[in-house]
Amino acid sequence: MHGIKPITCFFTITAAVLACLPATAAQAETGNVVLWNKLGSATEIATSEIGPGFQQLHYLIGDWDQAQLAPGVFGDGLYVNHDTCEGWCNDGANFFVTDLSQTGLSPARGSIEFWFEFKYGADTFNHAYFFDTRSKVMNHYPDQNWQTDGVLTAGWNGWDYGSFGKRFFFCMGKYDRATCIYTPDFSAAPGGELAFSNGTLMHFGFVWDKSGIDNTADTARIYVNGEVKGATQAAWNLPNAIDPFLFLGATPNCCDWDHHYNAVKGITDNLVIRDYANTDFTNRFEENPGLSCEATLPKLTAKITQKSGLKNARNWTINLNNQSHCLAESAQIDKVELSQSFGARCVPIITTPSAFPLVLGDIPDHSQGTGNVGINFSNCPNNARFSATITFSSNGGAVSGSKTFNNQFR
Known part of the structure; x- marks a missing residue:
């Protein structure tokens, strides 16, 4: 419905080995889809196609005051409105959380992908999340972190530090020693390759494999529209497990920095989590992530x-x-x-x-x-x-x- 077309890679990252890697690797890994949620209705959000559904939390009254269903790529998607000017102390915010422990997802390898339509521009001053993990499910926990083991978190660092900033990020590993990777500095700033404005649509893939993605030295990558835009070869700290509760967008909290650490403002559609390091996103234009009903039973x-x-x-x-x-x-x-x-x-x-x-x-x-x-x-x-x-x-x-x-x- 957005007239999506594949884009051609034209940007070279910092090292030649990362320059415009093809979306399909010769020795692509295989495995299972452990969570697939279309996010297209209240029923679909609560009941995933594959894996556990999402529970809705609200600090005050449990309504949809700061979240709603809005046109996405495949029908509707989930719009969460936590930005710098709204939801001080998240007191008007909505939170959507699922239990990753039910998926068997390993901290050693996996991938998370989704479509996202931005509802503000890259000139916004913000530090915001697409998703984040915590060890507890609570509507509100003032000044508490609740990260105890492994983290998976990704988002947009919209702060300009002068010499760096305005980039997408992905962090994994032990919560107190997490390894983070980024797209190039100012790539997600106005005028950057990954700049966005109200209505910009992007497909994101966050991929990790401690033993090497597709038999390469890369241990984590950020894909945007099917192309590698950030990677690391760091041997990051492997936790015992991922903190089980995955929040879409911000997590409930209240502190002086709440208005800077909220959800990226926009519409998330067709969330897919795999138990392997997927590198082939050519089917991102199809809602079904390659699942056959011959191997998948109904519920x-x-x-x-x-x-x-x-x-x-x-x-x-x-x-x-x-x-x-x-x-x-x-x-x-x-x-x-x-x-x-x-x-x-x-x-x-x-x-x-x-x-x-x-x-x-x-x-x-x-x-x-x-x-x-x-x-x-x-x-x-x-x-x-x-x-x-x-x-x-x-x-x-x-x-x-x-x-x-x-x-x-x-």
Whole structure:
């Protein structure tokens, strides 16, 4: 929707070995996508296509006062508004956090990539983050760092120090001895190669491999629009693990420097994290990061959405929701079990279907299938309560699960 076109490399970094490295390496590493979040809706933010979803935090009231959904590259993206003039002490700010410990991401190697549309210009005086890691999840922790082991952080240093500054950065390693790499000084300043203004769109890739990226001496790189714009060969300190909680943009804090350390102001779209040092970003124009549904199973959840009918012929409507990008084939409700938790003992009778499974059929990606279960509660008192466990499956049993709902009544 932005008329994106690949760009041609024309800028040479400080050393010849970094000059316009091709986006595709001859011996590219391989591995897995451990987190993929489209960031296109509240549901997509909370439920990643692959890996854990993002939790929204807010210092005051839990609304979207300083964040919203806005047009991105693939539909909508997540706009977070933490800049120098707004959110003093982050008291009006929103924070979005996920648990990297659920991904198995190693501090030794990996990559993080996303599209970003800036909503201010490179002439802004700011030091701001695309993402940062912390050891705790809190709405607000005044003057506390909460970094205890490994860090992954990237952003834009928008300060002009005279002889250096105005550049993108990426830091990794042990939190108290982290190694940082940068794009060239003033590359992200007005007039620089990576200068931006309101509406500028860039694709970023932050890549690390302590043993060497693609069998080179490089241990970390910054990619912009598929091209290497910063690299290091430093043997950075390897922590035991990455501090597990990844925040998009700024982290909650309150101190005298809060107004300088906020999120880069703009729209993040299609966040992809891999467990290897990806160097091929040619598919960045596709929303799907190269995943095949032959190797990726759908994710199903169950929900009781409606109850109707008389006591002797109650009808419960049950939905199976497919929260993935892959088809859930031959989805079915395998069993509904009622366990009484309150009231005089009774035995409700499931009348329909006459036998399980209750077949719902194929459920397309991000869609739902619906089934109806008939229950006769005529021998149960009105105050009887039950827990209801719904067991379900799809794809020939390759996908299976259950959901228990407590305090259910007729």
